[in-house]
Amino acid sequence: MALAQHEVVRAQTEANRPLEYDEDGQRHILGFWLFLATDLVLFACLFATYQVLVTHTDGGPVLSELFELGGVTAETILLLTSSFTGGLAIYEMRRGNLRGLIGWLVFTVMLGLAFIGIEVYEFVTFVGEGATMQRSAALSAFFTLVGTHGLHVSFGILWMISVIVQLLRFGIQPVTARKAFIAGLYWHFLDVVWVFVFSAVYLMGVLG
Amino acid sequence: MSLWPTEPMVQASLVAIILVSIGIIFTLTYFKKWGWLWREWITTVDHKKIGIMYLICALLMLFRGGVDALLMRIQLAFPDLQFLDAQHYNEIFTTHGTIMILFMAMPFLFAMFNIVVPLQIGARDVAFPYLNAVSFWLFFFGALLFNISFVLGGAPDAGWVNYPPLSELTFSPGPGIDYYLLSLQISGIGSIATGINFLVTILKMRAPGMSMMRMPMFSWSVLASCIVIIFAFPALTAALALLSLDRIVGTHFFTMLHGGNPMMYMNLFWIWGHPEVYIVILPAYGVFSEVVSTFSKKRLFGYKSMVASLLLISVASYLVWVHHFFTMGSSAGVNSFFAVASMAIAIPTGVKVFNWLFTMFRGRIRLSLPMLWMLAFIPTFALGGATGVMLAVAPADYQFHNSYFLIAHFHQVLIGGVVYGMLAGLYYWWPKMFGFQLVEKLGKWAFWLFNIGFYVCFMPQYALGLMGMTRRMYEYPSGMGWNGLNQVSTVGAFIMGIGFLLIVAQILYSIRHGKRDTTGDPWNGRTLEWSLPSPVPHYNFVRIPEVKGRDAWWMMKQEKGDEATSTPSSSIQPIHMPNSSGLPFLMSLAFFVAGFGLVFHQFALAAVGGIGIGICLFLRSLEQDEGYMLSPKEIRRIESAQGRL
Numbered sequence: 001m002a003l004a005q006h007e008v009v010r011a012q013t014e015a016n017r018p019l020e021y022d023e024d025g026q027r028h029i030l031g032f033w034l035f036l037a038t039d040l041v042l043f044a045c046l047f048a049t050y051q052v053l054v055t056h057t058d059g060g061p062v063l064s065e066l067f068e069l070g071g072v073t074a075e076t077i078l079l080l081t082s083s084f085t086g087g088l089a090i091y092e093m094r095r096g097n098l099r100g101l102i103g104w105l106v107f108t109v110m111l112g113l114a115f116i117g118i119e120v121y122e123f124v125t126f127v128g129e130g131a132t133m134q135r136s137a138a139l140s141a142f143f144t145l146v147g148t149h150g151l152h153v154s155f156g157i158l159w160m161i162s163v164i165v166q167l168l169r170f171g172i173q174p175v176t177a178r179k180a181f182i183a184g185l186y187w188h189f190l191d192v193v194w195v196f197v198f199s200a201v202y203l204m205g206v207l208g
Numbered sequence: 209m210s211l212w213p214t215e216p217m218v219q220a221s222l223v224a225i226i227l228v229s230i231g232i233i234f235t236l237t238y239f240k241k242w243g244w245l246w247r248e249w250i251t252t253v254d255h256k257k258i259g260i261m262y263l264i265c266a267l268l269m270l271f272r273g274g275v276d277a278l279l280m281r282i283q284l285a286f287p288d289l290q291f292l293d294a295q296h297y298n299e300i301f302t303t304h305g306t307i308m309i310l311f312m313a314m315p316f317l318f319a320m321f322n323i324v325v326p327l328q329i330g331a332r333d334v335a336f337p338y339l340n341a342v343s344f345w346l347f348f349f350g351a352l353l354f355n356i357s358f359v360l361g362g363a364p365d366a367g368w369v370n371y372p373p374l375s376e377l378t379f380s381p382g383p384g385i386d387y388y389l390l391s392l393q394i395s396g397i398g399s400i401a402t403g404i405n406f407l408v409t410i411l412k413m414r415a416p417g418m419s420m421m422r423m424p425m426f427s428w429s430v431l432a433s434c435i436v437i438i439f440a441f442p443a444l445t446a447a448l449a450l451l452s453l454d455r456i457v458g459t460h461f462f463t464m465l466h467g468g469n470p471m472m473y474m475n476l477f478w479i480w481g482h483p484e485v486y487i488v489i490l491p492a493y494g495v496f497s498e499v500v501s502t503f504s505k506k507r508l509f510g511y512k513s514m515v516a517s518l519l520l521i522s523v524a525s526y527l528v529w530v531h532h533f534f535t536m537g538s539s540a541g542v543n544s545f546f547a548v549a550s551m552a553i554a555i556p557t558g559v560k561v562f563n564w565l566f567t568m569f570r571g572r573i574r575l576s577l578p579m580l581w582m583l584a585f586i587p588t589f590a591l592g593g594a595t596g597v598m599l600a601v602a603p604a605d606y607q608f609h610n611s612y613f614l615i616a617h618f619h620q621v622l623i624g625g626v627v628y629g630m631l632a633g634l635y636y637w638w639p640k641m642f643g644f645q646l647v648e649k650l651g652k653w654a655f656w657l658f659n660i661g662f663y664v665c666f667m668p669q670y671a672l673g674l675m676g677m678t679r680r681m682y683e684y685p686s687g688m689g690w691n692g693l694n695q696v697s698t699v700g701a702f703i704m705g706i707g708f709l710l711i712v713a714q715i716l717y718s719i720r721h722g723k724r725d726t727t728g729d730p731w732n733g734r735t736l737e738w739s740l741p742s743p744v745p746h747y748n749f750v751r752i753p754e755v756k757g758r759d760a761w762w763m764m765k766q767e768k769g770d771e772a773t774s775t776p777s778s779s780i781q782p783i784h785m786p787n788s789s790g791l792p793f794l795m796s797l798a799f800f801v802a803g804f805g806l807v808f809h810q811f812a813l814a815a816v817g818g819i820g821i822g823i824c825l826f827l828r829s830l831e832q833d834e835g836y837m838l839s840p841k842e843i844r845r846i847e848s849a850q851g852r853l
């Protein structure tokens with residue numbers, strides 16, 4: 001039972017809270033925040049491992065010499081923009097505008113795909129220069145940290161596609177609104193993690 | 209590589225496993241129980257049934273871990289014994305430790321979480337019933353993967369902490385370590401989900417009027433434990449994943465070559481590992497708090513300080529991990545910090561012990577089985593804590609570390625704390641789960657044997673440790689002066705084994721002869737679970753209760769007397785219930801397939817499992833699962849069958 005635009009808005013104002021925050025939604029959203037906390041700890045462990053091992057190059061390629069800031073800056077811009085468009089999608093959802101919601105989600109997915117494309121290209125270049133994951137502890141840590149983030153982003157893309165499919169089938173109603181909102185949270189979270197990857201790995205690598 | 213084992217002991221286990229499996233399959237087919245198994249258990253999302261399944265697994269794993277323990281104790285009973293060879297001894301102490309912590313203690317706790325928490329807080333289920341089933345089946349298949357290792361390819365043999373570089377491919381080429389890594393990873397995902405699930409349940413699903421400070425202490429302890437799970441388990445996930453990458457992909461996180469650093473593993477492991485011991489002990493504190501107040505017929509003394517110390521311990525548990533490797537060469541400053549932090553944990557723990565004692569003071573004490581285990585816990589745990597503080601003295605730990613003194617310490621806190629706690633909980637909530645009571649007499653025998661056996665087994669080990677016997681040695685020469693104490697210790701282990709068997713006997717005997725619990729409140733309890741009939745109907749509460757204070761059920765009984773249990777028939781409303789689902793089982797099965805493939809580096813098989821997981825996730829995501837409504841007529845039927853209308 002999809003809700004029409006004005007119904008969405010009315011349901012929201014009557015309950016004095018957004019559609020995705022019905023009783024079930026509140027539980028799911030809190031649960032998802034807790035999941036993000038666990039994911040954050042996971043990333044913290046990978047960051048710590050990276051910091052410990054980054055100098056352990058075993059005479060092989062040195063990360064700071066491999067980095068090309070051009071590609072990475074493009075990645076950063078893409079991901080930050082996609083976080084913004086993801087936010088716009090939720091904004092449209094709250095206005096009950098299904099087409100706007102789906103449109104911005106599709107746009108977000110495209111930006112995500114571009115991000116992954118550049119990352120894969122970077123990895124392939126590194127491997128071509130002999131900087132493989134198996135070469136040294138520093139490279140193992142680098143590929144694992146950045147790759148884990150990349151895998152999260154790829155998963156996020158698949159997830160958003162699944163949400164888009166559901167929105168097309170069921171329209172905006174409490175369950176799909178909740179799913180879109182939570183997928184959005186996940187996406188913003190990955191953006192925040194990326195800011196740390198960008199500064200702690202790439203910027204500090206090049207500067208330090 | 210042929211999978212058929214060559215060694216007699218392994219062959220015997222394999223034959224036993226095959227026979228038991230055939231027996232189970234035959235029985236299920238003969239009594240036409242497959243459909244029942246699928247409908248009532250495998251696809252269930254009912255927290256009480258999930259709890260019972262956890263409980264059965266925990267008891268089975270306690271048995272397997274116990275057999276491992278007895279095998280080790282036989283080997284150590286006499287010097288130079290050739291009962292087990294070095295390799296088997298290594299495998300057995302590894303599986304013993306891993307099983308006891310991850311596949312016995314954890315599911316035992318989760319059994320209690322599941323069975324008790326929703327009932328105590330006046331909820332109809334947990335926050336995410338479907339996810340709860342996923343957690344259980346991930347645990348189940350993780351445990352299965354771990355347990356088949358002994359007969360299929362070889363069990364892990366690098367200790368329950370699985371330190372590299374020993375656990376790296378160079379030094380442990382077989383599949384054993386991969387079994388360890390993947391099975392822990394799979395069940396660990398389930399544990400994280402359980403942590404999230406119960407935290408949300410407690411925060412969001414309490415009955416109206418039950419403010420946080422009116423919540424029963426067991427639920428508080430679960431809350432604290434879940435917070436620790438949420439912030440500690442991801443470190444284990446990371447440690448296991450990185451070591452798996454080393455072994456499967458060929459990276460160099462913890463290797464000796466190419467810049468790897470094994471210390472990084474130890475840090476990650478214990479950043480999870482120390483909080484883990486608090487994950488398992490906090491709920492035991494919760495059980496003891498419930499038991500002591502019910503069986504002293506008094507309110508819990510010092511409720512607020514109990515809550516504060518639970519929360520303090522859960523925070524402090526993150527600040528002590530280095531005490532597991534004082535000897536690995538950190539600076540004196542680092543060691544001092546972690547030494548003092550470790551000792552400080554004894555303070556909130558002491559607060560709790562005094563609160564329990566003051567609860568008993570001038571109480572009307574009944575020495576039923578749960579209370580007996582509670583009483584045995586206090587001195588045992590106090591001594592274990594004291595030796596913990598001794599170990600936390602960093603310079604002294606250079607002497608104690610990895611000796612039998614350490615072994616005695618952690619068995620004293622884990623058995624005296626966690627196992628006693630879970631047994632107390634088992635006895636306490638048994639009637640609630642199954643609708644009958646366990647006969648006391650056999651239980652008292654079991655209690656005394658287990659307790660005496662415990663002291664006979666572990667006290668000598670403190671002495672052996674001080675005399676220089678190190679852990680994980682599979683044989684020792686005569687003439688070290690260790691013979692007598694080792695023999696005594698083995699005798700103690702067997703006495704505990706008999707104690708365990710008596711508990712099993714007690715359960716089996718009580719199934720026929722136990723007293724039916726017709727009141728739902730056999731102990732004159734104080735919290736909401738005792739307001740319900742035993743066993744509890746699947747929707748738990750006909751009407752969600754209104755809570756007016758701490759010990760809500762006690763207050764209702766004071767106020768309404770005999771009327772407290774009955775429901776006016778007219779007030780019954782339809783109840784919304786979640787649907788059963790086969791997906792959690794199937795998805796976890798896919799995890800198992802993927803894990804098994806990775807253990808043997810069969811990537812095609814692993815990919816099949818991975819795709820299976822993906823399909824299950826996608827199917828679930830597209831499913832519009834709105835649950836179903838239970839009609840008032842049906843509810844009335846069930847309630848009147850329980851004599852509640």
Ligand code: HEM
Nearest residue numbers: 485489531532550554593596597599600609610618621622
């Ligand atoms: C005040 C309380 C406690 C203190 C100060 C303490 C201190 C310590 C220290 C310093 C060690 C390491 C010793 C070494 O490796 O040389 C240790 C090991 C251990 N403790 Fe405790 N402990 C306390 C309570 C507990 C509790 C409550 C549990 C579990 C419920 C526990 C379980 C363990 C385990 C499992 C190990 C050994 C792990 C291994 O090496 O395999 N401890 N404890």
Ligand SMILES: [Cu+2]
Nearest residue numbers: 482529531532
């Ligand atoms: Cu510790």
